[in-house]
Amino acid sequence: MPLPETMPAAVFKQKGEMAVEDRPVPSLGAGDVLIEVSHCGICGSDIHFVLDGWGHPDTIGGHEQTGTIVAVGTDAGGWSVGDPVVVGPSPKCGECRYCKARRPSLCMGRGDVGGGDYQGAFAGYQRVPAASLFALPDGVTLRTAALAEPLAVARHGITNSGITAGQRALVLGAGPIGLLTIAGLRAMGVDDITVTEPGERRRQRALDVGAARGLVPSDLTEPPMPYDVHDDGYAVSFECSGRADAQEMALAQLQRAGTLVLVGAGIKKPQWDANRILLNELVVTGANCYDFDGFDKALALLARPDFPVDLLIEPEDVPLGGILDAMHGLKEGRLPGKVMVVPS
Ligand SMILES: [Zn+2]
Ligand SMILES: [Zn+2]
Structure with a gap:
């Protein structure tokens, strides 16, 4: 033809x-x-x-x-x-x-x-x-x-976080990449996932995909002093909204030696407390595009019958x-x- x-x-x-x-x-x-x-x-x-x-x-x-x-x-x-x-x-x-x-x-x-x-x-x-x-x-x-492409993006954030099964994760923003991050985490055995999302429908969808609990952004607080961390801090924060206020709050939710991964892009610049990073030995990193084998891994995940494609x-x-x-x-x-x- x-x-x-x-x-x-x-x-x-x-x-x-x-x-x-x-x-x-x-x-x-x-x-x-x-x-x-x-x-x-x-x-x-x-x-x-x-x-x-x-x-x-x-x-x-x-x-x-x-x-x-x-x-x-x-x-x-x-x-x-x-x-x-x-x-x-x-x-x-x-x-x-x-x-x-x-x-x-x-x-x-x-x-x-x-x-x-x-x-x-x-x-x-x-x-x-x-x-x-x-x-x-x-x-x-x-x-x-x-x-496959957005899942490879979400998985690259997970790879760069170094998270392992059994650790606690916070996902900020439950748009498509936040949801894919939650699904990717569950698929590797990270089950204790908290999501923060202002939109009711997105928050509910995140719970359906596999988050254990849903919060609104105003539920998050910053410990008063830079050397303080919350008792129930997270090993990893995945910032998927690209909002400066969420990027700032994501850092403040980490436990000592925790890792913030920036997955969402925005224009407004966050203001971080350098002393919080220094005193708690926090890691801040980004995730741009994919792992070297990102598409192979994403396609393999999409072929799994338990992967929640219809919710994504x-x-x-x-x-x-x-x-x-x-x-x-x-x-x-x-x-x-x-x-x-x-x-x-
Ligand atoms: Zn894309
Ligand atoms: Zn090159």
Whole structure:
């Protein structure tokens, strides 16, 4: 079947504004494949690009996608037309000290966040490097597999935290990444999980996914003196909201030698008490993208029958023209789980 010359795409115009426009179907390089996009999740970063205006005008977002191969370049490995695939990380340099240390998310040659000429998957078709593709595990649908990217993000936060089964965890923010973090923690035997979330629906969803208790942010307090810690402090705080006040409070909930992992991104800068970090030997770290084997591990988790996929993906998928509405719903917390975009 011949491919069309144009495709619909959801294009970022300016802060708070998107339009569905016809764009040329991308042409292929030797090492590329063309996929017809099946599902693409809406990421918190997509919301920042559009609703907060971080994006470049006339770009197409979306990076949590699955699809079916409809054309292959002359050097596209073993992939064939008709293969269902998950799109994983863009290939990194493989040469720098971070790549050699199996930390590709820190590659010296990685692109800028949201920059470059990336054409995302909020479109009918997408050109992707064949080297970035993963096959679907048995029994995992294209829709479920589109959770692989955000699950790999959540798992990278868990890896960087160093948490082990039996330790106590605090998760701040129960949006899609907070929920995936809770599900990922439960899958590795961390059962004592507290979640803080102002939105009632999201808090309830977090309990359904596997948190042991749900709090609202105002339930958290900072011990009066920097050398004090709460008696029931946490081994790890996962800050998934990107809010400065939550980042500050996340640090104050740690037990001695505890670890704060920053998973959510925001613009406003937190103010931390350096003495609290010093006197209690706290660790503050971030989580950017994925473990070196993040997609393999995420796909293996998604294939587990006990993994709560139905609680993690919202039941209603949206077309390209519905992305903006869904972004508002996600930002306001009306939609707790991941929203999947279906471009065609
Ligand atoms: Zn994402
Ligand atoms: Zn590198």
